[in-house]
Amino acid sequence: MSAFVVTGRALASRTPQETVLENVALLVGDDGIIQRRATCGTQAYQDLQSSETLVRLPADTLLVPGLTDLHIHAPQWPQAGTALDRPLEEWLGTYTFPLEARYSDAAFAATVYEDLVPTLLRNGTTTALYFATIHEDASLVLARTCLKYGQRGFVGLVAMDHPDLCPPDYRQASAQEALDATRRFIHAVRTLPGNEAGLVQPVITPRFIPACSDALLNGLGALAAEMNVRVQTHASESDWEHHHVLERAGQTDTSALDTFGLLRDHTILAHAGFLNQNDRTLVKERNAGLAHCPISNAFFAGAALPVRDVLDDHVHCGLGTDLSGGYSPSIFENARQAVLASRMLESGTNPEILPAKRGLPNHRIDFQEAFWLATRGGAEALGVPSGQLLPGQAFDALELRCTLGSLRLSSQDSAASCAQKIVCHASPETIDRVWINGRLVKE
Amino acid sequence: MSAFVVTGRALASRTPQETVLENVALLVGDDGIIQRRATCGTQAYQDLQSSETLVRLPADTLLVPGLTDLHIHAPQWPQAGTALDRPLEEWLGTYTFPLEARYSDAAFAATVYEDLVPTLLRNGTTTALYFATIHEDASLVLARTCLKYGQRGFVGLVAMDHPDLCPPDYRQASAQEALDATRRFIHAVRTLPGNEAGLVQPVITPRFIPACSDALLNGLGALAAEMNVRVQTHASESDWEHHHVLERAGQTDTSALDTFGLLRDHTILAHAGFLNQNDRTLVKERNAGLAHCPISNAFFAGAALPVRDVLDDHVHCGLGTDLSGGYSPSIFENARQAVLASRMLESGTNPEILPAKRGLPNHRIDFQEAFWLATRGGAEALGVPSGQLLPGQAFDALELRCTLGSLRLSSQDSAASCAQKIVCHASPETIDRVWINGRLVKE
Structure with a gap:
């Protein structure tokens, strides 16, 4: 050029x-x-x-x-705008794991990703932080598709091995297998022909704590440090997920992820609606950031991320479409929803409650802040200049x-x-x- | 044809x-x-x-x-996507009355309406129930513009005479003046050249109770019956508006409007977030309906309309963009927001509250219901076949x-x-x- x-x-x-x-x-x-x-x-x-x-x-x-999408599940594009009727813990097994399992077929992946990446470019998404699937071939197809269309792509081979949550046909057989696959994937993306300038980057991607064994989480934390790779995962996405981790780990997602070595420079925590003040401080100390997914949260979180607090605490934060938990591939549509959700957090929603007790005062964000989240906020969180x-x-x-x-x-x-x-x-x-x-x- | x-x-x-x-x-x-x-x-x-x-x-x-927009302020199109930072009672005087006052210039009106009506058609709005302004000439421009582009338009000359709420340069000088103007406007729309088939209809449009004297409201009720014209107004839009009317009239908006003879066949009440069960029953008995404006409500209502209850009670209901309280001219975008708002009413928004106490259980609507609201719901409420x-x-x-x-x-x-x-x-x-x-x- x-x-x-x-x-x-x-x-x-x-x-x-x-x-x-x-x-x-x-x-x-x-x-x-x-x-x-x-x-x-x-x-x-x-x-x-x-x-x-x-x-x-x-x-x-x-x-x-350009816009940054800080949280998007590329393989879920075929169900975008459907399957929004179940809580997260049922949604995964009912709709999402079966769909993601189909990406054992790399040709299927190619069809989907050839549609998705240009769609995102038409929507102005110049940088995307992707969850792919557990399949190395299909996830490389996504990396190649980003390269082909010139999109700045951060692509994560999903790691998930916990037999209690993951179905037999859609999980890595062991922590070691998942770690080996992740190591291979990092190498493969870094050496992709045409990727010499590093437009596409691999990302270490434990799905979320409930889907991963401690051995896997520890191993991925070590791998991130060893190979100097970014990390992405879900954290405190819903009441169920938040309390599941509290019970299993005796601590919040955020602090558990830190223990596993996964809360690092530019780690992106998706959703994070139930983070407390200590969690936010820890995220900031580690130079990690949050992916706010306001459309998805209306269906799956059960509450709104207090993004006002996040901005006031100077915690890195951007926006995610969370396809297909969120239906829209547009970061602009998510930016306006971020404003709306903050207003509905501030005012509350239930007209039967007195106004003074209905909401959380002073929790709105304005449209300039939403514009920041869509542009610089996401890039900064991810460490993209x-x-x-x-x-x-x-x-x-x-x-x-x-x-x-x-x-x-x-x-x-x-x-x-x-x-x-x-x-x-x-x-x-x-x-x-x-x-x-x-x-x-x-x- | x-x-x-x-x-x-x-x-x-x-x-x-x-x-x-x-x-x-x-x-x-x-x-x-x-x-x-x-x-x-x-x-x-x-x-x-x-x-x-x-x-x-x-x-x-x-x-x-085709889609029905049950509540849209045509003259506010120039400020769509701005001016969303004040509560309703300040927003009116700060931004909206000054803008609407500019429609004393019919040429200005023509410029705006020539842009708005085709924009709505591109968004699929085949029927629109419009608030215009207090200006007869400019409001007739809107009616003519609907006719020109073939849109099914219901156009209301706004009636507002209350000196406590309305500025001196933007109100009718007396109830009688507003009534005379409304009567002339009804006649003018009904006899517009090219409107022989009645594609465009006049609508009696008291802005809302706070902006109107009792004499005006009573007179408009009588006029509606005499001339057999539909009525539209705002009702229980926000805490402020709801309580303002409770104090002034000693009863809810809905029941006061009924007293004034304004709750009639196909009367459309915009917003209606604070209606109680009795109000809803009255709306149903009068064969009136509600215009649900979910985007606007996030900024101005302070709560969400429990549209689940509205549907379950078989009260007529459709969707409104409420330009420019809502920023989007798209009924489809409002339809998805209706689903999101219902989910955020159901779950609540404040993550600091325990899930069991956070929201209003079983208050979601689904996407088929949103599709109904956008299409048949609005048409049915308005009495359009x-x-x-x-x-x-x-x-x-x-x-x-x-x-x-x-x-x-x-x-x-x-x-x-x-x-x-x-x-x-x-x-x-x-x-x-x-x-x-x-x-x-x-x-």
Whole structure:
């Protein structure tokens, strides 16, 4: 790829509470990294504008950072928008394990992943942290599909060996088998042809504590340290899951994961609705983060993540679609749901209760914060240098059409109102070009 | 319009809990009404298929009934997706009354309504029950715009005269002035050139009790009976509004509206989150109905409408976008939010409370019920013969592309799973042709 300069109106978060809207010129190096950023009216802007490889964005568009999906089960895409009628502990055995077991057929996997990855790109997801399945071949198909379409993919071979929770036809036969498979998978992804720049990364992925033996969890923690690999898992997802771990481990998910060596740099805990203050402190100390999945939580969590507390405590946090616990592949749709869920946590929902006792006051987040979660929040949690269109960050970006679909952005809109309207109204219809690491992946 | 026959796969609700999926042929008369319906495999189907004016839907499409938006403030479209940070009583004076006051300029109204009505058609809204503003000219512009684009529009000139709540520059000067204006507006809409078939109807529209004097409310009730016009208003929308009326009238909104003669055949009460059992019984006895606005409620209601109880009590109910209290012009997006809100009412939201005390058990609705609310529920509440693609009903219908956007419908899907996937995934991208009263209004 050659270096190029892109000019246009750009919107990005500076902090969760502050969004910046400026006419900018960005110099993107041949490595896909933003090397310089200049605002309109400066000499540096003039200099960049005279580049021979100029991409001038039309006036009716707005450049925003690409979106990060911090929690998505790629193999569950065929049941997205169905199977939302059972509690988590029944949903797994009834619908999800049987579906995931089908990925022993790598050809089936290819069909699904060839549909899913482009769908995510159309929705603006430039970085995705995937759960795959226990199958090495099929999970490599997912890694290859990310590479093929240019998506920044973090792919986890799922590890699960606990016979009490996992069916015989969908689990690794032993902790050692799961550990060996994970080690092979890490090596295979790292050496995938075409992946020399590391666009796709392996992730150590214990499904969640209930599905894993202690031996497996300990082994994966050691492997993460040995091979310096990120970790993802579910934590305190529902009342059932939270109490299951409390009973088995005598401590919360978060603290148990830490004991196993799994709470590390950029470990992502999905859901995390029942974390207490100590848990949040521990997550922060370990430089780990949370994947907030507000659509899924309405069906499976039994409560809302107090994302207000998470932001106020400066714990890393982004958004996850949690396909298919959540039905939508859109991080924007999850961003608006994050706002709605925070309002319903703040106000409560039961009209039979007096307003003063109904909710948890001062627990709302606003739309700028949701925009942050969708862009920089997720990238930061995962340790990806992107999400703000700043020098040193990868050029992962979306070109939004300002007046397509339901979006109505005008030159009078402030940065805050742009962020709010985008969270409320952005959809694949409004997303035009998509770049990942400087490469145009959708036009 | 000439009569025609349409053949294809069609999905519609029989009851809130039962959805039917069949290959059908529908004979649509030159008045836009479905005259015959035959299922594939019958002689009647063969006969219809030999029609000379056959519209054969492609195999990768699905016909569904058009959507009814039971509560939408057309003039608030310019602030959709903004201004969601204040409680209702502040929101009105800070953002909304000043915006609505601008519709004294009919040219401004034309610009907005020319954008809004086609946007709603792209979203599948074939019937809309609109609040306009207090301005007769601008409100007639809305009626004319519905006519122009062929949308079934119910348009209300807003009546509001209470000096305590309404600003001096945005209220009618007296009850009599508001009554005279309403009477003129009803006449003007009924005699609009091109409206001979009554596609667009006037609606008596007291904003809500706090904004109206008793004299105005009494007068509007009498006018509704005299001129046989539908009524719409807000009722028990938030804690503030609910208690304001309890204090002023010594009774609930619902029962006060009944006293004023405003709870009539097909009166639509928007929001209605704090109705009690007696209120619901009264609504049912009067053959009135509720407009459930789940997105708006997250911002302004302070609680969730117990729509489970509403359905179980067989009270008429449909969905409203409540633009711009709700940000989305899509009834499908509101339908999925209705499911989510019902789950968050059922489970509660506060993770600090024990699960057994957190929510209101058995209060979920499912996706088939949401599909009903979006289609037949709203039409039934409003007394429009549509929403099920049955003989005697108007041919108001959407052609959905089964595998566009995020929608993935296959021939293996049951009626229930089609309904669920459509509620979860339908968007303007997936909506192809739209017919209203037999007329193709979007292709």
